Amino acid sequence: MPELPEVETTRKGIEPFLLNKKIFDIKVHTPKLRWPIPIALLDNICNREISAVIRRGKYILIYCSRGYVLIHLGMSGSLRISNIHNDRRKHDHVEFILSKDRVLRFNDPRRFGCILWQSDESTKHPLLSRLGPEPLEDQFNFSHLKNNLKGKKCAIKNAIMDSHVVVGVGNIYASESLFRSCIRPGRAANRLSNKEIQMLCKNTKSVLTEAIKKGGTTLKDFINAEGKPGYFAQQLDVYGRNGELCRVCGDIVKSKIIGQRTSFYCPTCQK
DNA sequence: ATCGCCTCCTGCGCGC
DNA sequence: TGCGCGCAGGAGGCGA
Numbered sequence: 001m002p003e004l005p006e007v008e009t010t011r012k013g014i015e016p017f018l019l020n021k022k023i024f025d026i027k028v029h030t031p032k033l034r035w036p037i038p039i040a041l042l043d044n045i046c047n048r049e050i051s052a053v054i055r056r057g058k059y060i061l062i063y064c065s066r067g068y069v070l071i072h073l074g075m076s077g078s079l080r081i082s083n084i085h086n087d088r089r090k091h092d093h094v095e096f097i098l099s100k101d102r103v104l105r106f107n108d109p110r111r112f113g114c115i116l117w118q119s120d121e122s123t124k125h126p127l128l129s130r131l132g133p134e135p136l137e138d139q140f141n142f143s144h145l146k147n148n149l150k151g152k153k154c155a156i157k158n159a160i161m162d163s164h165v166v167v168g169v170g171n172i173y174a175s176e177s178l179f180r181s182c183i184r185p186g187r188a189a190n191r192l193s194n195k196e197i198q199m200l201c202k203n204t205k206s207v208l209t210e211a212i213k214k215g216g217t218t219l220k221d222f223i224n225a226e227g228k229p230g231y232f233a234q235q236l237d238v239y240g241r242n243g244e245l246c247r248v249c250g251d252i253v254k255s256k257i258i259g260q261r262t263s264f265y266c267p268t269c270q271k
Numbered sequence: 272a273t274c275g276c277c278t279c280c281t282g283c284g285c286g287c
Numbered sequence: 288t289g290c291g292c293g294c295a296g297g298a299g300g301c302g303a
Contacts, residue, residue, distance in 0.1 A: 032273075032278070034280095037275095072278095073282090076280085076282090091281085108280095108281095109280075109281050109282065110279080110280045110281050110282085111280055111281080112279065112280065151272090151273085152273075152274095153273080153274080154273075154274065154275090158274090158275095183285095216279075218283095220283085221282095259275075259276095260275080260276075260277090
């Protein structure tokens with residue numbers, strides 16, 4: 001579920017409880033997530049000071065001197081700081097014990113998420129090695145996007161959801177960025193004008209920035225590290241608004257399956 | 272290289 | 288009330 005703003009919201013929420021502190025123990029209740037949880041994780045992260053809690057795309061990286069933990073929340077994952085005496089909830093698969101009364105719990109009903117380990121903090125995990133730039137950094141700009149759309153005949157929406165092109169943009173924010181840019185999601189990626197590429201780059205940044213400010217989008221079950229929802233959902237222009245009126249022109253918002261994912265757009269505003 | 276399709280899994284809302 | 292179906296914030300891996 002979580003896209004970049006939700007992952008960033010989660011990262012910010014857990015950082016104060018981890019940075020310069022130690023994980024004393026890890027309890028794995030469900031070893032089988034998307035990939036098995038590696039044994040090396042348990043051996044290496046415990047009882048070492050955590051030096052950084054970083055987000056890369058939709059991954060959260062927890063660093064210590066031996067390497068780093070990679071956490072991906074998949075479609076339905078969340079991380080939550082809890083009192084250790086509060087009962088575990090259904091689908092709390094992994095617990096990071098932080099003190100005698102505090103615990104970080106990884107919950108993921110669909111188990112599409114993963115928790116992995118990369119030994120050697122200076123080496124990139126294979127899952128990170130081919131990622132595109134961060135959308136909110138300067139490396140994601142007009143020329144990067146133009147170069148990466150060149151020759152691509154796939155739908156522009158699929159292109160911006162491709163983590164090799166730019167990381168962190170999922171189904172919600174792809175639809176929203178394209179709406180703001182007046183571009184239909186099904187347009188061939190290589191047929192955008194320079195002006196449209198420029199707009200799309202700018203609007204991808206603005207949508208994500210605003211969503212982070214609101215603590216992300218809670219459609220049904222996203223919660224932050226304190227167990228609270230995000231408030232960007234009420235500002236969505238098209239996502240999930242099939243059949244409702246476009247806030248800009250009053251036409252009816254439509255939906256269409258593109259690349260096996262539902263896409264939303266305004267047929268009047270988006271060309 | 273690029274694409275489109277399949278897959279992993281649980282939960283929920285809908286229609287019958 | 289119960290069941291079956293389709294759909295859901297992701298994305299690696301496959302064959303064409």
